[in-house]
Amino acid sequence: MKPISDVKIIEYSEKIDRWNTISHLSGVVFAVIGIFPLINKAQNTREIISVTIYMISFFAVYLISSIYHALPLGEKKRVARRLDHSTIPLLIAGTATPCAMITLYNVSMHHAVLVMTLGWACAIFGIISKLFFFEKLKKITMAVYIVCGTIMLFSVIPIIDKIDKEGFLGLVYGCIFYVVGAVLCGLGAKKPVLHVIFHFLVLIGSIVQYSVILKFVL
Numbered sequence: 609m610k611p612i613s614d615v616k617i618i619e620y621s622e623k624i625d626r627w628n629t630i631s632h633l634s635g636v637v638f639a640v641i642g643i644f645p646l647i648n649k650a651q652n653t654r655e656i657i658s659v660t661i662y663m664i665s666f667f668a669v670y671l672i673s674s675i676y677h678a679l680p681l682g683e684k685k686r687v688a689r690r691l692d693h694s695t696i697p698l699l700i701a702g703t704a705t706p707c708a709m710i711t712l713y714n715v716s717m718h719h720a721v722l723v724m725t726l727g728w729a730c731a732i733f734g735i736i737s738k739l740f741f742f743e744k745l746k747k748i749t750m751a752v753y754i755v756c757g758t759i760m761l762f763s764v765i766p767i768i769d770k771i772d773k774e775g776f777l778g779l780v781y782g783c784i785f786y787v788v789g790a791v792l793c794g795l796g797a798k799k800p801v802l803h804v805i806f807h808f809l810v811l812i813g814s815i816v817q818y819s820v821i822l823k824f825v826l
Contacts, residue, residue, distance in 0.1 A: 617689060624801065628804055631808050632670045632811065635674075636670045638670075638811075639667035639670060642663065642818055643660070645822055646662075646821070646826065647660070649822065649826040654709060654710070655826065658709040659826070661705045662705050665695075665705075669699045672688065672691050693738040694734070694735045694738035695735075697731040698731055700727070700734075701730070706826070707821070710826065711824075711825050730755060733752050734752055737749045778819060778820035781813075785809045785813030790806070792805050792809065
């Protein structure tokens with residue numbers, strides 16, 4: 609396992625980190641409020657469990673990110689950064705869960721189970737790699753993220769007619785916000801304001817995909 613002291617901390621100004629914290633605290637609030645419409649619309653135990661898993665992953669990502677940016681420089685912040693990175697695959701698989709276990713499940717149970725198995729296997733690998741190796745397996749982990757995301761996206765193809773064209777485009781638009789945000793995140797070390805923009809883009813992407821799940825998946 610890579611020593612915590614070897615996890616690099618990107619130093620942002622107090623103002624930048626305040627905005628980083630505020631932006632993702634908004635995501636925490638949204639997750640707490642947003643779970644109720646989903647559960648209210650769910651029609652059975654499987655749907656309730658699916659949306660609960662989704663919103664727990666949503667909540668965890670934004671809570672840990674907020675904590676990481678709110679902490680002062682030091683060992684606690686290093687630990688928080690490791691945890692922050694490990695929640696990324698959690699949200700990918702969490703978002704796919706209701707899509708697979710509700711809409712796709714109603715079309716093909718076996719296809720849904722296959723997608724969930726592959727998706728969560730990728731997520732578990734990503735989480736372990738970040739917790740125990742952090743940047744050492746960066747390229748491999750990124751490849752796994754891409755595979756995981758691709759599996760999730762292609763799993764929607766058999767159910768496009770079930771979620772409507774608008775719903776499918778919503779999922780795609782959400783992914784676009786994530787991808788653009790990820791690019792800006794990579795540039796954020798040199799231009800810190802880009803990291804703030806990244807935070808807001810990721811939040812928008814999450815909200816867009818939440819709207820799709822609420823309106824078209826359930």
